[in-house]
Amino acid sequence: MAQRPKILIVDDDPDYVEITKSILESKDYEVVTAHSKAEAEQRIATSRPDLIILDIIMDRMNDGFKLCYQLKHDPALRSIPVFAISSVNQVTGFTFSPETDGEYFEADDFAEKPIKADELLRRVENLLRKN
Amino acid sequence: MRSTPRILVVDDEEIIRLGCQRILSDEYYEVLTAGDGCAGLALVREKSPDLVLVDLLMPEMGGMELLEAIHQHDKKIVTIVITGYATIESAVEAVKKGAFDYLPKPFGPEELRAAILRGLERRRLLLETERLRKERERNLLELAVERSRTATIIQSMGEGLLVVNQKRQLVLLNPVAQKMLRLHDAQALGKPIEALLQNKALEEFMLGALAQHGSHPVLARKEIPSGHEPNTVLAATLSPILSDTNEVIGVVVVLRDISEQKRIEKSKSDFVRMVAHELKAPIGAIEGYLNLILDGMVKGDQARQRQILERCRDRAAALLSLIRDLLDLSAIEAGKVAQEMAPVEVDKILKEVVELMGSEARAQEVTLKLSTAERLPKVVGDREDLMRVFTNLVSNAIKYNRPGGEVTVSASSQDSYLVVAVKDTGFGIPPEEQSRIFDEFYRVKTEHTRKICGTGLGLAIAKRIVECHRGYIEVESEVDRGSTFAVHLPAYKTT
Numbered sequence: 001m002a003q004r005p006k007i008l009i010v011d012d013d014p015d016y017v018e019i020t021k022s023i024l025e026s027k028d029y030e031v032v033t034a035h036s037k038a039e040a041e042q043r044i045a046t047s048r049p050d051l052i053i054l055d056i057i058m059d060r061m062n063d064g065f066k067l068c069y070q071l072k073h074d075p076a077l078r079s080i081p082v083f084a085i086s087s088v089n090q091v092t093g094f095t096f097s098p099e100t101d102g103e104y105f106e107a108d109d110f111a112e113k114p115i116k117a118d119e120l121l122r123r124v125e126n127l128l129r130k131n
Numbered sequence: 132m133r134s135t136p137r138i139l140v141v142d143d144e145e146i147i148r149l150g151c152q153r154i155l156s157d158e159y160y161e162v163l164t165a166g167d168g169c170a171g172l173a174l175v176r177e178k179s180p181d182l183v184l185v186d187l188l189m190p191e192m193g194g195m196e197l198l199e200a201i202h203q204h205d206k207k208i209v210t211i212v213i214t215g216y217a218t219i220e221s222a223v224e225a226v227k228k229g230a231f232d233y234l235p236k237p238f239g240p241e242e243l244r245a246a247i248l249r250g251l252e253r254r255r256l257l258l259e260t261e262r263l264r265k266e267r268e269r270n271l272l273e274l275a276v277e278r279s280r281t282a283t284i285i286q287s288m289g290e291g292l293l294v295v296n297q298k299r300q301l302v303l304l305n306p307v308a309q310k311m312l313r314l315h316d317a318q319a320l321g322k323p324i325e326a327l328l329q330n331k332a333l334e335e336f337m338l339g340a341l342a343q344h345g346s347h348p349v350l351a352r353k354e355i356p357s358g359h360e361p362n363t364v365l366a367a368t369l370s371p372i373l374s375d376t377n378e379v380i381g382v383v384v385v386l387r388d389i390s391e392q393k394r395i396e397k398s399k400s401d402f403v404r405m406v407a408h409e410l411k412a413p414i415g416a417i418e419g420y421l422n423l424i425l426d427g428m429v430k431g432d433q434a435r436q437r438q439i440l441e442r443c444r445d446r447a448a449a450l451l452s453l454i455r456d457l458l459d460l461s462a463i464e465a466g467k468v469a470q471e472m473a474p475v476e477v478d479k480i481l482k483e484v485v486e487l488m489g490s491e492a493r494a495q496e497v498t499l500k501l502s503t504a505e506r507l508p509k510v511v512g513d514r515e516d517l518m519r520v521f522t523n524l525v526s527n528a529i530k531y532n533r534p535g536g537e538v539t540v541s542a543s544s545q546d547s548y549l550v551v552a553v554k555d556t557g558f559g560i561p562p563e564e565q566s567r568i569f570d571e572f573y574r575v576k577t578e579h580t581r582k583i584c585g586t587g588l589g590l591a592i593a594k595r596i597v598e599c600h601r602g603y604i605e606v607e608s609e610v611d612r613g614s615t616f617a618v619h620l621p622a623y624k625t626t
Contacts, residue, residue, distance in 0.1 A: 012581075013412055016412075016419065019423055022423050057408060087411055114419055116422070117428070
């Protein structure tokens with residue numbers, strides 16, 4: 001692993017990208033960003049990140065899912081930890097988790113928006129250490 | 132029978148005719164007489180007497196012949212033959228053939244009266260019997276009609292209906308139920324439901340109800356997947372049929388297809404989920420930014436702080452317009468649209484919209500032009516609603532444009548429609564997304580649109596308003612060249 005772990009943020013909300021980026025940069029991580037599934041694929045191909053923070057509800061409702069599935073079913077990429085962050089909660093009756101969605105959703109960690117800065121950093125650190 | 136019985140005397144001997152008349156008229160009978168068979172028969176046909184006295188020995192048409200004719204005409208007319216000794220055998224013959232009695236000549240008033248009384252008693256019985264027979268027939272007919280009516284109703288009802296008896300046999304099934312459950316077995320009736328139904332849930336539901344007894348069997352409802360087509364759901368309402376001793380002797384099940392309802396419920400809950408997500412996003416962003424500042428992650432960087440505060444303000448403003456749009460959408464859902472319908476001049480509305488949007492266009496460095504044809508027809512519409520539609524389209528055309536771009540608003544008459552077109556020179560909409568841009572919360576997301584605030588409801592609202600005006604809205608677009616939104620509204624005929 002490089003001196004500065006590289007983290008890819010994938011979220012279609014530019015403000016979330018901005019906020020998460022600020023939090024991660026405050027701890028000296030290198031940050032790359034993508035606002036769509038296509039952009040994320042590009043970034044992963046050009047500069048392999050050490051961790052991906054992935055928004056689960058992207059513009060086409062299941063792009064986050066699809067991307068996660070693709071990553072975890074690609075032998076070359078499956079080792080990259082995926083930290084899934086969702087913006088829907090139980091109130092809406094639309095929930096998913098690695099436990100309930102099995103092979104379709106094999107994120108390494110999972111949290112709901114909004115996530116507090118220290119919590120985000122603690123989990124990111126954990127995921128990177130595991131790897 | 133008449134209150135004054137009508138008696139016909141047919142005899143060629145005048146003395147007999149007159150005698151009978153005299154004796155019987157005293158007894159409150161109406162007496163008719165005829166001197167021969169033909170005249171007698173004519174009177175029978177014309178007057179329908181209750182009783183006929185027939186002399187067997189007459190010239191022309193003989194008594195026997197007349198008797199037969201009377202019986203052919205109406206079996207309920209009682210006949211009594213008048214006969215001399217010479218014709219006693221004939222009289223017996225006549226009785227065998229249907230005459231009620233015979234009266235041997237010479238006869239006295241008493242014998243005549245007695246014979247008449249007996250004859251009329253017979254007549255009463257015959258009429259009563261007939262009346263009862265007719266009544267029974269009518270009842271049977273009614274019953275048959277009633278039965279076929281019930282059958283017709285059951286056959287034609289929109290719900291599926293099936294009845295199962297205590298032996299679990301299917302005893303009634305209407306075509307709709309047949310179709311819903313795919314029971315195309317012509318011999319289905321009488322077979323146990325386990326052998327027929329390929330629907331475990333329904334079968335268990337029915338058998339469970341059959342097994343109930345003693346306590347108060349109740350009406351039950353259950354939603355059951357039809358099992359034949361995906362997403363078809365049947366609502367089964369089950370009610371037990373009870374005997375006099377309150378035993379369950381069968382169950383009636385009414386099936387209703389509620390797939391459409393379910394679909395609507397699902398799209399409503401999807402909508403709620405989308406709304407929750409759309410409401411949460413800006414709040415979450417604002418909270419995230421505030422935490423950045425509070426956690427001291429942007430200390431001392433004035434410009435960055437200001438930029439963050441501006442984003443917070445923009446997201447809050449966007450949230451407010453989202454809430455406004457949601458309220459509008461629910462007002463439209465509740466039918467509060469196209470309320471103030473009146474003939475309106477669309478070119479005037481367009482002029483107002485263009486003036487209103489002028490400053491926004493300048494801010495975005497977009498040229499805004501209006502060109503309307505001469506003598507445009509009016510349209511019947513709600514001015515406020517139409518204003519809203521065009522404002523939304525023009526605002527989109529400005530927002531999704533490029534600096535130095537143009538927006539052209541035009542109005543023209545095409546066939547029986549007035550067409551308003553809003554043309555821009557913006558990013559355009561990819562063909563695969565064009566059908567979806569009118570969906571709630573659907574927003575085209577590209578590099579260009581990311582920073583543009585929109586609720587994703589504007590076009591959905593515009594489309595609904597236009598449709599409430601019996602018009603339609605279309606889009607033509609080419610990526611990187613621009614889009615044209617055209618609103619077609621039925622022209623108002625002044626004729």
